[in-house]
Amino acid sequence: MLSKTVAELSAALDRKDVSSVELTQAYLDRIEKLNPDLNAYITVCKEQALKQAAEADKQRAAGNSTPFTGIPIAHKDIFCTRDVLTTCGSRMLHNFVSPYDASVVERLQQAGAVTLGKTNMDEFAMGSSNETSYYGPVRNPWDSSRVPGGSSGGSAAAVAADLCAIATGTDTGGSIRQPASFCGITGLKPTYGRVSRFGMIAFASSLDQAGPLSKSAEDAALMMNAIAGLDSRDSTSLDHPAEDFTAHLQQSLKGLRIGLPRDHFTADLNPAVQTILQDAIKVLESLGASVTEVDLPHNHLSVPAYYVVAPAEASANLSRYDGVRFGHRAENPVNLEDLYKRSRSEGFGDEVKRRIMVGTYALSAGYYDAYYKKAQKIRRLIKQDFDEAFKSVDVILGPTSPHTAFKLGEKNADPVTMYLEDIYTIAVNLAGIPGMSLPAGMLQGLPIGMQLVGPAFSEARLLNVAHQFQLNTDWHQRRPEVK
Amino acid sequence: MSWETVIGLEVHVQLATASKLFSGSSTAFGAEPNTQANIYDLALPGTLPVMNEEVLRMAVSFGLAVDAEIGKRSVFDRKNYFYPDLPKGYQISQLDHPTVGKGSLRIVMDDGSEKVIGITRAHIEEDAGKSLHEDFQGMSGIDLNRAGTPLLEIVSEPDLRNAKEAVAYLKKLHSIILYLGISDGNMSQGSMRCDANVSVRRKGETEFGTRTEIKNINSFRFVEKAINHEVQRQIDLIEDGGRVIQETRLYDSDRDETRSMRSKEVANDYRYFPEPDLLPVVIDDAYIDAVRATMPELPDARCSRFVKQYGLSEYDADVLTSSRAMADYFEQVAQLCGDAKLSANWVTVDLLGLLNKQDLDIQQSPVTPTQLGTLISRIKDNTISGKIAKTVFEALTEGESDVDQIIESRGLKQVTDTGAIEKLVDDVIAANPDQVAQYKGGKEAVFGYFVGQAMKISKGKANPAQLNELLRKKLSE
Structure with a gap:
């Protein structure tokens, strides 16, 4: 039962095969059993979840239900949740209980979802392995010696290990898609501005975007229906007409034009991954899609551009953590400077400090033009590359990550090696367009993800392609055996 | 240097x-x-x-x-x-x-x-x-x-x-x-x-x-x-x-x-x-x-309008438009009494003098535009003289509120009855034969003395124009 999709569970709740209280209790039991090893959750909201489940059962019985009524879900600990600890994976917020709900949390709650808890993540979403969390690394359910990816590693592991039905995540440079790929699940990063950032703790404001980590493309569409849409509390939220993301799931792929970026399929890509992608492409071709190569000539500049823009924004976004009003505060400060220095030195981990320093440097007088301004120019070029490519294709297909999940500690020594993990995903954030990762095969017992990228507001089309692929493959149904 | x-x-x-x-x-x-x-x-x-x-x-x-x-x-x-x-x-x-x-x-x-x-x-x-x-x-x-x-x-x-x-x-x-x-x-x-x-x-x-x-x-x-x-x-x-x-x-x-x-x-x-x-x-x-359409008239524009519309001096117009509240105050007074120049004088001299002395903003003025407008109207309709008006103004600053009531209760109404003024003139002429002789001898300046005497007796209430006219007439008889 716990491995079922949201769509299946919703039907089961409707049929009264199971109640939300029973379902919630079952997930809570499994969390209690497995979380000590996986470390996917930072906070489990047992009492609150059971209360919400009981209320959801009443709503379903009364006929007031949405697909999420009574569905147990998890939120990445980057989303503020009223009266619940919200840490963002940082010691800085180890004591922060939010007085308000994030827009995403609020909307899912209004849809009747049950919040099981808050999932582990890289500190302030800065990382690709979940190893920068103050709460310790998350383990990959497929192999506990390996990382789940990051930064939404806790959400990805929780979904893969059936510790929830579906989870929220955020993606600034690949933080939904890469862990989805490593954990063998489906993850969608929507168009920038589609999902409100209100109440989502900022890393890089112009890149951050919330989205689902799910067991199927259909579930991702259901969650998009709940969370997407204009929010007056986020000025960058887009006023795009509401749409039903499930409406086109059944559409045929006949005539679909798929583009393969030439520079994604080179010697740098693990050959076995390449073979698996070729097999996936064959499936799509058999469903009526055609394939051509496309050029993204500035893609190789996306990592350096990202590591200027994101840290620059982060350096300002993280200034508010000063020990004055909330969060970690150094003990017995002798003066203001001491309060600042020690609160921040103690509260932030190494990776966060590194990015604050990089970002501060990039914005400094005399360096601004050479770094920040140039990075913004590259950003425009990358956007133009995609605009150009989408004149001749509907979606772009490629790897999500160059390889399968790596070992804990394997890439910690050199930050740049870790940064290059996001080589295929970062350009999508810089361009503000939607991208998703879905399971496309297995390599030595570990899942491999395939990335689909489309033009702005093409989520429904991406979900359609993914759903049709999932109707004809079973990679997304594979589950790790977690002991 | x-x-x-x-x-x-x-x-x-x-x-x-x-x-x-x-x-x-x-x-x-x-x-x-x-x-x-x-x-x-x-x-x-x-x-x-x-x-x-x-x-x-x-x-x-x-x-x-x-x-x-x-x-x-x-x-x-x-x-x-x-x-x-x-x-x-x-x-x-x-x-x-x-x-x-x-x-x-x-x-x-x-x-x-x-x-x-x-x-x-x-x-x-x-x-x-x-x-x-x-x-x-x-x-x-x-x-x-x-x-x-x-x-x-x-x-x-x-x-x-x-x-x-x-x-x-x-x-x-x-x-x-x-x-x-x-x-x-x-x-x-x-x-x-x-x-x-x-x-x-x-x-x-x-x-x-x-x-x-x-x-x-x-x-x-x-x-x-x-x-x-x-x-x-x-x-x-x-x-x-x-x-x-x-x-x-x-x-x-x-x-x-x-x-x-x-x-x-x-x-x-x-x-x-x-x-x-x-x-x-x-x-x-x-x-x-759209923003422009909602904007009020600004000081420079209002200043030129005051010069043009009311015939004020540049200086007075500038002083009156230096704040919106003051300009609004002035226009209310002028509208009520119908005499812009007299209103400008009262606002720039008497009212501003008072406000400066008491260190008050125009918004805190103890005299309202309606009160001042009524006061000036009473000068215009000859109920009181300009001089008596100062007394009424003072009463207003001290907290009395009704102009007509002040005039009434203190008996400040101007004497315009020709018979009464004629009697006044006769009394003054009769009491000052030496000055009458000087005047008749060609010393014009003595005229002011008669006016002063008459005003003194009438406590300032005699209508100055009537008084002047009758005095001249009687003295030349």
């Missing part, structure tokens, strides 16, 4: 919106600390700015009032620095694309000379909170009620050449802001704060001298004193062989001196970059026209 002073002013004006620039908290002054700070003002994680559109309208109306270029696409930037009363660790401001661009403003000096002062720009930004350094046993308290209040920072060109010009410029800005109703302009509460950039150079030089910035001068009087003090300090320094260093100085009004605050030579790097949480503010001509 002859010196020239160069002054530029940066004026921060708190805009009179009900809520803050980027949050829904109230901006009211004087509430209990931190009762007007919501999750955004506290910079809680995950909170985002949402612009108060009223601020944009106010900034654009100011731009139009000073004939400025209006930024069709203004961009907010983050100005980064750490301070406890700056909750986000950055201030949202406008660096390269302010809402108001180049404009200008006309000032009139006491001698009637005019000068046009350039305005470089005016940008929208957030105010900071307040640090409270008393009563916390060695710690500082933070009050975030003011944090996020909208400010318009108005930057002038270095066109001002002495402290009096600076004050005239500041007063003109103050007047425009009050006319537009975009701020209460209260300097003592900090709704309008002035920083002055001051430098001196030898007459004839074209390069500017090194400037200092005097911070937070909170009254018109202090602006003049602070600048004069700083100018003298700089001149003395240079004449003694020293040099001015670029720095920020604080004006101490108690000791009437400026002193060094911090050196700008170790300047802060604010690491400005475009605010990613806000989209650029894009406006079109239709928006600008």
